[in-house]
Amino acid sequence: MQNPLLQTFTTKYNAAPFNEIKEEHFLPAFQELIKISEKEIDKIVGNSEEPTFKNVIEALAFSGEKLEVVSGIFFNLNSAETNDEIQKIAQEVSPILTEFSAKISQNAALFEKIKAVYDQKEKYDLNDEQEMLLNETYKGFVRSGALLDDADKERFKNISVELSTKSLQFGQNVLSETNNYFKHITDEKDLAGIPKPILQQYREEAKERNSEGFVITLQYPSFLPLMTYAENRGLRKELALANGKKGFQNNEFDNQNLIKEIISLKQEKAKLLGYTTYADYVLEERMAKSPAKVKSFLSELLEKAKPFAEKEIEELKSLAKADGIKEMQSYDHTFYAEKLRKQKFNIDDEELKPYFQLEKVQEAVFGLAEKLFNLEFKETHEIQKYHDEVKTYEIFEDGKFKALLYADYFPRKGKRAGAWMTSFRSQSIKNGENIRPHISVVCNFSKPTADTPSLLTFQEVTTLFHEFGHALHGVLANTSYPNLSGTSVKWDFVELPSQFLENYCYEPEFLKTFAKHYQTGEVLPDEKIQKISDSKNFMEGYQTLRQIGFGILDMGYHTNAEKVGDIKTFEVEETKATNLYPSNPETVMSTSFSHIFQGGYSAGYYSYKWAEVLDADAFQYFKENGIFNPEIAAKYKVLLSSGGTKDPMELYKNFRGSEPKVESLLKRAFG
Template structure:
């Protein structure tokens, strides 16, 4: 069988030939490429020449190039364009990749060569990036069990294979649970308060299902407007209950046991490698360094945020009381928060949406990248994509090709919820030739309708800027080795570029350049723009406390959880001090907490707030000198280009001149 995955990609910029790739190509490709990569690794391990940096560390960093590309391609499709067949293949491929990874990390001859180079590193004349690669390679092997005996190595291999499969299953269950629910409403009166533009989308969703009336799903662009605007409290309650019961209903897609199994496996892995718990294991490789520092950080934020959060909720309760609600519930929060936002700032998402046409917001983020980093974007409709909704852009810097960018903006069946940035090909330099990256930004914004283009809520505007911040980290990558390129940085550093870029959405000077009515071209009024800017800290106490709660739950799961305890009880006990509303016994966060159980944020969810300290401090530096200041932008570009090739704190201090200051975040959030 002719298999395009096994051939050299001949499309422009070596881009993936999506239209030629079929499901049946993946398993044979993975099987062959894993075999080829194993032989490549074995050749490095069996090399009779003296181990040196070039023939061992560097050779390993560049190994498995084709397997890497096919892996990126498959797992990206499994997130953005999955189906039953791809999910079945994922279940077969994951243990193969896990076994391959274990085989490398447990290759004694290979590790002996690495150790020889590492032990003699003081005698080597290495660049800073080479020193980083050597250190990271050695530590990576040790943390993967290279110093274990053979029996323990086998146990670790089984644990990793299990973790891989169970994490995959967790994510698939959440997706299936999300897709399994929809609410069909025939009477438009039940949808009072929901803007017409949203109702048009609900009507279109019903038509897609060959149903009368309107359909609301648990996909965020459908769910969020309903709980934000629906005057029908019973409807808000039903939707919130369905959302809170995702993978927590005892049914086919329930994740409660999987949570326990994943935690137990991680704990077993940590202990096997000589760590007290999984959090300790993870944090050794983070900026934060240890659990105590993270808990101290979270406690400080919680103590600062809680009084503000309580005051914010008190304001909401006063509004709710006017509607005869004596006890607010979680499903009332978004509705009354929107009312209060309108009252305080006269801002309504649906009133603002006409000023944030998706194409115009994208143009704005492109123009910002040009102002700061001299990047130009050119759409290329000839580049192959995996879905006709995906658009592709070539990015140039001073006329030189910099990166390929795929953008995939709309929800559809088979696409997981949320927004993310990923890559199909990393940047690196080998034998005098540089491979430039292929980056993808995936979101779930409302689709265009017959009457209007895709119009974004302001929160969705910030989401696009957030993911594009990640994308720039990949686009500007300028390292030698692929494992240190772009977003391959410490987890609590990776959110700095994304959260940093969000700040521009609140700057009047910049907002005026793109907040224009999609029909009239009228610029959003100065008054509204000033209110958007002022609204940045709206409900910041509540949001901070919520994020701190999730981060604390994550940390406690990975440092204190006892398997006999019910998931629900553990969650409620952990979040007790941070709960601002009555707890619903039928809902839980953990069984659909994909970030920590299906993604890479185990013992790392705190990094969102940690990175907020970095981004607040970094943007404060710009604000003191001008938000488009060329000199500072050039220094910031160096930070982005460097990826994981240098210590992140050193990178930050080289940019800012000092370590980040938590006061910058507190000042921005609470004044």
């Protein structure tokens, strides 16, 4: 059987040949590419010449390229278009890849060569990027157990393999729980308050399931509108409980023991390397540097935000009391927040949605990238796709190909919830050729119906801008080495480009360029634009407290692993300072907290708020000098294109002229 994953891709831009790839190609491809990569490592180790930056560090940076591409294809499919077979392969492949990675990082002969170059780096006359690559390579090996004795190396490797499997299982359990639940409703009266376009969406979901009436799922575009508009409190409660029980139902998809196993393994891993906690291990390589610094940062924000949050909740409770609700619950929050927002600003998401047609919003974000960074986007039908709904775009700069973009916007059974940016191929410069990246933006917006295009809530507009900010970090990448390219930066720096771009959604002069009624072409009226601007900080105290709560819980798991007993009890105790509603004994957030138990945010969830300080400060710079200022945009472009080649604070200061100030965020959020 000829395996397309093992051939040189002959597609345009060497893009992934999705039409030719079948599930059965993946496992043999991984097995063969690991062998090829091992030979590349053996060649570096077996080289009899004196170890140099070029024949060790640079050679290692470019090893395993094909394996990296195939891994990108496979794991992106496992997130965006998975099925039982792919999930089964993932369970088999993840430990194999982790074991291979550990084998490299614990290769004593290879590390000896790396150390030889590292110890003599002064003699190589390295530029900043080369020195960063050398330092990161050396540290990466040390942090992966290169200095451990043989017994500890073996245990470190086994822990890494176990973690890869358990983290994957955690995510698969959450996806199964999300897909397994649906609420079938036959009487439209039970859905009083739900806007007509959403009812139509529920009807179409029912039709897809060969049912009459309406079907609501736990997919975000289905779940959130119900929580926002349904007057039926019992129904809101039922959906909220279903959502809050994911991974917490003592069934085959229960994640409680997995959490304990994951944090225990991470703690053991950190201690093997001499760190007190896993958070100490992680944060050594972040801008924040230590758990104490993170806790201090979150505590400062908590102190500032809590009075605002408490005042906001009191306003909601007054509304609920008028409806006869004596004790407001968390499942009432979104409903009454929407009521209060309408009262205060006379603004309604459903009223705004006709002005935010998905295609127009995408055009706007493309146009913004053109204005700031001189990029041009052209849809192409010459690129193979993993699903018919995906659209592909060529990106050019000054007429020269810059990147390939995959846009995947609608929910499907095989797609995990949320929104994310990823890549199928990283940027790098090899043998004088600038290899351009293949970037993907994945979201879960409402699908078009028979008579209506996909219309976004304003929050979904900001989500698209957020993910596109990440995409620009990849698109503009211009570094020599793939492991320093694009979003390969310190984790608490990676959210700056995404959160920065969201700011443009609130700028009237920019909004007017694309917020147009999908039927009439009417521009969103000035008073509504003003209301969007005025409502920007609506419930900011509550939202800040919620994010702080997630950050505190994350730090709790990764600094107090030994103290975690009952998951529900631990969560309640850790987040009590940020909880403004009674805790429901049937629900828990931790068992679906994929960011830290499946994704890369372990001991790093605080980075969303940390990056908000950066983005508020950065956008303030633009505001003071013009939001499309070409000189500042050019400096910001340098920051984005530099990836991880320099320390992030140095990059930021080169752009801004000074370190970011927390006051910029506090001023934006609370005045």
